[in-house]
Amino acid sequence: MAKKTYAIQLLLVIGIIVASGIFFYQPLLQQIGLGLDLQGGVHVVLEADPDEGESVTAEEMKQLQAVMRQRVDELGVSEPIIQLSGNNRLVVELAGIDDPEKAVEIIGKTAKLEFVTYDGDIIVTGDKLKEAKAIINNDNQPEITLEFDSEGAQLFADATSFLVSTYPSNDERRVIGIVLDDELLTMPYVKQSIGNGIASISGGFSSYEEAADLAALLRAGALPISTQIVEKRTVGPSLGSDSLESSVSAIIVGFILLGIFMVAIYRLPGFMADLTLIIFALLLLLGLVAVNAVLTLPGLAGILLTVAMAADANIIIFERIKDELRNGKSLRASVEAGFKRAFWTIFDSNVTTIIGAFVLFQFGTGSVRGFALTLSLGIVANMITALLLTKWVLRLVVKVPFLQNIAFYGVSKKGVNAID
Secondary structure, eight states, X not given: OHHHHHHHHHHHHHHHHHHHHHHHHHHHHHTSEEOHHHHOEEXXXXXXXXXXXXXXXXXXXXXXHHHHHHHHHHHTOSSOEEEEETTTEEEEEEESOSOHHHHHHHHHOOXXXXXXXXXXXXXXXXXXXXXXXXXXXXXXXXXXXXXXXXXXXXXXXXXXXXXXXXXXXXXXXXXXXXXXXXXXXXXXXXXXOOOSSEEEEESSOSSHHHHHHXXXXXXXXXXXXXXXXXXXXXXXXXXXXXXXXXXXXXHHHHHHHHHHHHHHHHHHHHHHHHHHHHHHHXXXXXXXXXXXXXXXXXXXXXXXXXXXXXXHHHHHHHHHHHHHHHTTOOHHHHHHHHHHHHHHHHHHHHXXXXXXXXXXXXXXXXXXXXXXXXXXXXXXXXXXXXXXXXXXXXXXXXXXXXXXXXXXXXXXXXXXXOOO
């Protein structure tokens, strides 16, 4: 009765593994973001352009990165890559955007906003802004309403009070110029003192979308230092889709060939190892979802490499088991000894690979870090499946009577000890 129980347990385990792959694979895959090279988008490299005789500081580059992240958030791009490169460059990668040129235009603008007098004296700057939003005014025209913080509101109130009290109503100097990136947008007439810190920019907008884009720039703030675009690369959605399909096909083919090889050489243990690869894939996907990873082509290469490493770990284990069987040990004892003897070999090789992946992630950029991340997650999933799950499944397999023929384990030598 107990022997039948082992067989039922084994069938249940196989059923659960297969069902897990069927029901959880697709939902997990849909939660993973795709990088620029897999779904299209834009890659931009900004280089700091300080004034002559000055140098860019690390603090200014960090501020540039922070402002750029705010701008990208305004664009609504999910999982962007915004990272420093060297001492004076910032790399921005935006995947899945509909209008790459518009994104580049917004990214590259300095967005230095100034309110100036007729003579060009600065009254208040954009860093004192609290809010900026686009609306449609009573004349059915787009405009931007601005609200300053307490300091900006006071400066604006003082300036408008001075203009109203100093210049008559028909004086051309009773104006405030609104300047963006050294370009005069408009110069509205000041009718009365404005003490609530609220102003507006109207006129000159061809559409509400144009006003909304400018408002988004103003909300994000001006760049702390002038920049220039030194590299711009656009990847079309069709090219990204082709790359994804080719990569997925390569992984599927790799899985199939690996599965055939494992069964052909190691037979029953190889078949069980193929089943545990389903759990390996699910654990890897779960890890990618947990860290909000963005999958790129190098990341897919890392996944393919970890699949090969998963097979390598199982091969070491199964060869050890075959050695123990050839030396006359029982099936159960061979399985236990095989895993015990293979453990430190597998552990040491995976730890050294993780160290290498950590170095790549720590000092690499962009796609290199993506490769290191998927490689690290794959190694962890490999350790769990090869050393824990496969061992547990094989322990169950050798308890089933009709699976105790050593020929099922790739060994044809006669005269081994009886199975205990």
